[in-house]
Amino acid sequence: MAFFRSFPYLILIALEIAFSTPLSLHAEPAPAGKKKLSREIAEHKKEYEKLKKELIQNKKLEKKYLNKRDDLKFRMLELRMDQEKIHMQIEQNHMNEIRFSRQLSHLDQEIRSEKTSLRSHQVIEGVQEVLVLKNAATAYLVRKDQTPESSIDMLGVWVSDASLRQMQRKISRDKVLEASTSIKMDELYRRRDRILRMEDRRKREEKDEKKQMDRIQRQIATLKERASGLEKNNELILSKTQKLLKLIHHLRLVELRNRHRHLHHFSPVRLKIRGLLWPVNGKIIESFGRFHDGVDIAAAAGSPVRSAETGRILFARHYSGYGKLVIVNHGHHVYSLYGHMKTIRVKEGQIVRKGELLGTAGGGGTNGHSTIFFGLTHFGNPVNPLPYLGQKSH
Structure with a gap:
């Protein structure tokens, strides 16, 4: 099984990181690629911090916009209240204008009526005064033994003087009445103009x-x-941040896997288990090595594949590069892997005994052979399984 196909080991590495402490093994320095990987992780961390700062800044700006929007909404409410007051004042002014217009019209009618009455009164009073003067003059002449013909000139002068004085008094009264009426009208007009100006x-x-x-x-x-744009930008930043975190986590797993892989290849690991059962009886087609995480054992299609040791089924389904794959947890951070199976007869979480049937071979192979991939890991790192296998059963 080639090195680049060993991604399932990342599952085991993740389990080891979550539930155990790293191995304290001493070995030669990791390959030069580790520095490049570390630099890449550091760059992604910087980008993550930059996005984090931008997100915080956007949150502050969004809060500022929302506060300003609330202030504007409050101001809008105040303006609407002012507008309602103005409408009420305008309606009141309209009512006042109508009332004053009616008063002006009524006053005009009163003025016309007063003028008509005044003219009629003037005519009646003039006639009455002339008659009174004539009667008085006649009586006076009778007492003086004068005939009307002899005193016609004196009577004309007297009547003329009396009429003039009477007319002057009437004119004075009319002027007073007209002045009073004019004052009233001017006051009404001024009030109406003031209301119109207020309305304008x-x-x-x-x-x-x-x-x-x-x-x-x-x-x-x-x-x-703007707030909507910031929200969309924040969603984009959060998406990028999550992707970066996943990438950083993945790179850390790869870095840890490469480091542990390097240590296991150069530092022998001794497991406490011995006498593992061969999953199938067959010869080794491809051995364990730097670019192969397990061994490929020849197995005829349909032949049974059995568990190398007692344990719990951790994984039992198809996986890219391995076909149908079964992973068994044997405890103490030891796992066995069985790939290229044709059928799987167990379920995840199931307890299996040593030698119990896991499935059948025939799901693929190496170099044209029908083989079963058998791998062994410790703390999620591949280990050569051959030293831990017992004798083949014949």
């Missing part, structure tokens, strides 16, 4: 408020768009 000012204020509300709504929309 309120309309301008309402228009300004509407412009301000539109501007705030645009600002809210812009902030919402």
